[in-house]
Amino acid sequence: MNNIFDSIPSDLSSEIFDDLVSSDTVKIERIIxxxxxxxxxxxxxxxxxxxVIIIAGSAIIGFDDKPSVTLxxxxxxxxxxxxxxKVAWTDPDVETVWLAVHY
Structure with a gap:
């Protein structure tokens, strides 16, 4: 049993990418x-x-050919x-926890 909020480091000076599941056709990662x-x-x-889904926090995704989206x-x-x-903004005051599924 695992929890998406386990093992969040206190030092978040760099973005964190953790592969949760990976195969030849799909990858699920947690991003903090x-x-x-x-x-x-x-x-x-x-x-x-x-x-992508925002589990906690907030972000803005920018696109090259359409308006940005706030999540x-x-x-x-x-x-x-x-x-x-591209990620144009993430909340600087609280952790933004993403779940990303690449398929």
Missing amino acids: SKGQTSPDFGWYDQEQHEW KTGDYLNIPAHQKH
Whole structure:
């Protein structure tokens, strides 16, 4: 038995990525952010679809060809493969806990 909130480190100066399940066709990861954003070097342009849900906290996802989306606790979003996107903002005051499914 595991819990999504277990083992959250006190030092969140860097974003945390933990693979929870991984196979040839799907990866489920927990992401923990606290004020981090995507790197400045460009957009994520992934080979697989990505479904994300905010378990706690809030974030803004930016897209290259449509308006940004604000996500809060309980909100989820499907990002199709090759949809260019980036994390524009995560709450700097509380942990944002994401669940991301790459399929």
